[in-house]
Amino acid sequence: MNAGTRLETVAGLVPPCETAADVGTDHGYVPALLIQTGRCRKVIASDIAAGPCDAARETVARYGLEGAVEVRQAPGLAGLAPHEVQAVVIAGMGGATIRMILEEAPAVAATVGTFVLQPMNGQAELRAWLSGHGFVIRDEQLCKERDRLYTILTVSPGKSRPLTKLEALAGPVLLYEDRPYRLEYLEELHRHYRRLLQQMEQSREAVASDKYRAWQRLERQLEESIDACRSEGRHPDPE
Numbered sequence: 001m002n003a004g005t006r007l008e009t010v011a012g013l014v015p016p017c018e019t020a021a022d023v024g025t026d027h028g029y030v031p032a033l034l035i036q037t038g039r040c041r042k043v044i045a046s047d048i049a050a051g052p053c054d055a056a057r058e059t060v061a062r063y064g065l066e067g068a069v070e071v072r073q074a075p076g077l078a079g080l081a082p083h084e085v086q087a088v089v090i091a092g093m094g095g096a097t098i099r100m101i102l103e104e105a106p107a108v109a110a111t112v113g114t115f116v117l118q119p120m121n122g123q124a125e126l127r128a129w130l131s132g133h134g135f136v137i138r139d140e141q142l143c144k145e146r147d148r149l150y151t152i153l154t155v156s157p158g159k160s161r162p163l164t165k166l167e168a169l170a171g172p173v174l175l176y177e178d179r180p181y182r183l184e185y186l187e188e189l190h191r192h193y194r195r196l197l198q199q200m201e202q203s204r205e206a207v208a209s210d211k212y213r214a215w216q217r218l219e220r221q222l223e224e225s226i227d228a229c230r231s232e233g234r235h236p237d238p239e
Contacts, residue, residue: 001029001032001033001036001063003029003030003032003033004029004145005143005144005145006091006092006118006143006145006150007029007030007033007091008033009141009143009150009152010030010089010091010116010118010152011030011033011034011037011039011089012037013116013139013141013152013154014034014039014040014087014089014114014116015039015086015087015113015114016038016039016040017039017040017085017086017087017113017114018040018041018042018086019040019041019042019043019044019084019085019086020034020039020040020042020043020044020085020086020087020088020089021043021044021045021046021077021079021080021084021085021087021088021089022034022043022044022045022046022088022089022091023046023047023076023077023088023089023090023101024046024047024048024052024090024091024092024093025045025046025047025052025053025056025071026047026052026055026056026092027052027055027056027058027059028045028055028056028057028058028059028060028069028071029059030043030045030089030091031043031044031045031056031059031060031065031069032059032060032063032065032069035065035068035069036063040087041068042068042069042070043068043069043070044069044070044071044072044079044080044084044085045060045069045070045071045072046071046072046073046074046079046080047073047074048073048074048075048076049073050073053071053072053073056069056071057071076100076101076104076105077101077102077104077105077108077109078104078105080105080108081108082107082108082110082111083111084108085112086112086113086114087112087113087114087115087116088112088114088115088116089115089116089118090115090116090117090118091116091117091118091152092118092120093119093120094119094120094121094122095119095120095121095122095123095124095125095126096122096125096126098117098119098126099125099126099129099130102115102130102133102135103133109157110134110157112156112157113156114138114154114155114156115135115153115154115155115156116152116153116154116155117152117153117154117155118150118151118152118153119151119153120150123151123169123171124168124169125168126153127153127163127167127168127171127172128163128168130153130155130160131160131161131162131163131168131172132160132162134157134158134159134160135155135156135157135158135160136155136156136157136158136159136160137153137154137155137160137171137172137173138154138155138156139153139154139173140152140153140154140171140172140173140174140179141154141179141180142174142179142180142181142182142185143180143181144181149181149184149185149188151171151174151185153171165214165217165218166218166221166222166225169189169218169222170185170186170189170222170225174186175225178232178233182229183226183229183230186222186225186226186229187226189222190219190222190223190226193215193218193219193222194219196215197212197215197216197219200212200215
């Protein structure tokens with residue numbers, strides 16, 4: 001099954017376990033990959049809408065996964081019971097939506113050993129929320145599909161120190177540890193903040209603002225991180 005680099009990477013970060021869940025499953029590709037690769041014996045594929053659930057059932061039938069993948073229509077973690085799964089995937093949603101899913105079901109979230117989160121946006125806000133609400137970012141990986149970089153967080157319940165603004169933005173793992181695409185990722189963040197600052201520099205009032213000074217510090221810190229990444233060498237990016 002060709003699920004694409006993003007979903008294959010997400011599935012590959014799920015630790016081997018008895019039962020996992022894929023929340024917001026869409027077509028059910030991640031559950032199928034988890035069963036086909038033997039990472040899990042059972043996967044619960046859930047989605048809030050009927051359409052994705054029907055699509056997931058079609059995938060289950062196409063690959064003969066009946067009995068191994070159970071499809072449930074439910075919002076967020078509401079379709080799961082505490083201690084029912086050991087790992088949960090939440091991929092392809094905005095960071096704010098992922099945060100809401102975790103926030104709305106604390107009784108379930110607290111019993112999940114590992115969350116694999118792949119936000120499409122709002123990564124900084126999600127990281128900051130996680131660190132302040134009983135979650136620890138254990139690892140972060142990057143993957144590239146169709147010229148776009150995706151960030152994938154491996155998270156577990158636990159006590160975490162507060163993140164700095166730079167760590168929330170770039171990631172407490174990606175900022176310091178060697179990962180594929182790390183340099184490209186930091187350079188992309190730096191270009192983004194450079195563009196924001198250039199736009200603000202069209203206004204004298206904006207340049208005098210606290211936001212401008214805060215973004216200026218982040219841009220400078222990102223530049224320092226890029227220099228450090230170049231000097232220490234980096235993991236060769238996949239072909």
